[in-house]
Amino acid sequence: MMPSLTALLCLGMSVGPSIQVQSGTLPKPRLWAEPGPVISLGATVDLWCAWTLGAQQCHLLKEGISVPWRTQTFEMPMNTTKFSIPSMTEHDAGRYHCYYNSSAGRSEPSEPLELVVTGVHNKPRLSALPSPVVMSGKTATLQCGSLQKYDRFILTEERGAKNSWTQNSQRGGLRGQVQAMFRVGPVTPSHRWTFRCYGCYRIQPQVWSEPSDTLELVVPGTLPKASFWAEPSSVIPPSKPVALLCEGTLDTQEYYLDKEGWPVNWDRQTSAAPMSRTKFSIPSMRANDAGRYRCYYRTPAGWSQPSEPLELVVTGVYSKPSLSALPSPVVNLGENITLQCASQRGFHRFILTEEGGDKRSWTLDSQHNRGNFQALFTVGPVIPKHNWTLKCYGYDKKNMQVWSEPSDALQLLISGQSRKPSLLTQQSPILAPGHNLTLQCRSDLGYDTFALSKEGAGDLPQHPSRQPQAGLFQADFFLGPGKRSHGGRYRCYGRRNHSSEWSAPSEPLDILIPGQLTATPSLSVHPRPPVSSGENVKLLCQSQNPMDTFLLYKEGAADCPLHLRSEPRAQQSQAEFSLGAASLDLRGTYWCYASQNSTPYLLSQPSDTVDLEVSATHVQDYTVGNLVRMGLAGVVLIVLGILLFKDQHSQSTTQDAAMM
Known part of the structure; x- marks a missing residue:
């Protein structure tokens, strides 16, 4: 649709010599263009000149040319004629007049016609500040701008x-851009406010650029707000598709999608037939697509109220943070738990999301802590009805809908009251590097799943149970060849019927990794072997390096190593293990390790072994002596018994004689 030029061009826009037309006495004709005075480059236009009296000749004049541009002569008197331009060029643009000749003389020239050609220069950009959505009764500010140095901009209503409105250009906010601001309104819902703009130069005021993209202002009305949601979700990884669905009423003719802070029309859907719902598709999610959206629908009664806002988020733009539970992902039923989301990148905020279930989320500002940025989330109380599988993301304030990659998923384990299983290892708890580590969780209860927990670790591996024998349920957790990361304290849990509530924890099992500290302690026996049975035995473990704890291990022992705190003495660390009275049970081969509080499950190199020998000879001497003593005591008792018997017998004989 071509705009009227009533107010399109400022006075004095034409250049070059004016046409000297001898003023006639006959009435001036009327000059107009079809389909309009604003014509696209290469299109056809007809200039019509009409008058009331019959004429034999008509002249078309173009300003800047001293002779008639075109002349038509008629065999019979006419009162109208047409001058055709089959393919509009920039040379055809300009200001035109027409006049006619008859036997009565010459007419006055017509009013000027501004004939404009568009599409010669690159199109400018038309936007609404701050948004194309304008409340009823308000005035809108429209900005027409371009990187081409246009002298003027023209805004047209479609x-x-x-x-139409014309403004001289000014330097814009963007580097190298020129622009003009147009204020229109006040706007009302009953009117369709659709605009385009063009740019032109002073030296060719009728040679315009291509038209800008159409901009339509949306004036919200009083109809109920639309329903608005995203499928499959409002949080989308990059390059994945997402659909925004907007639902209005049965007589809806048009839907409009608005993105907050976006100064041009984002998207719209129209249909000749009414449609109660539409879908705005984003085939490949990008950072530019993230933002806050609202949708509107239009019926014959006007536009609706805005929908509730929808936050459309793109993930994966930044590297993922880490998510961990403090101190462990195991939490007792009904208690709260602290989750830490952290990253070395300077995120302004972290968001914690629940996967599945109610899909709840929590947001916190980040805190700087020892080179890391982190947020501590307290969630709970933990109850079985929630899934409690969580992820976290980081983002910046300036792009609140542009998130990092998600952290690895963290699943909380809810520890309940059912009987605890047992956790054991078929190897020694002191695991030599390279040796395979398998931890076995077992119970006589019918648990169908077992989970293994390591203090300080975020993952909770789960295995289905098996029955190696009747009444015993167990799962084997193969952790692979022993390495530094395997050191730690482990517990296991069981559950039945895939419940979200697990058993009470097993007793802890410590896995120790030797050879991780450079120190090598020494071990000595006091008194020096061989040790006599019954003597008090002490083993002394010492290190020249500062150590916090010493561990004493006996070859073949099923029990955990003995632990003692270090006692600094004579510029070295040591611990004295008192084994008590020597006996045959203490015989064996011993060695010791040292560890530090910062890494309690990583041990030093082992000390040299010490063989503890207990002398069996002394044991036999004591046995013989004890037998001799017991024999003598028996003889004494027999003799005493005989003497007592004789004494009683003698007394009885004396009494009988006296009675006689």
């Missing part, structure tokens, strides 16, 4: 009265 519907209704087709008003």
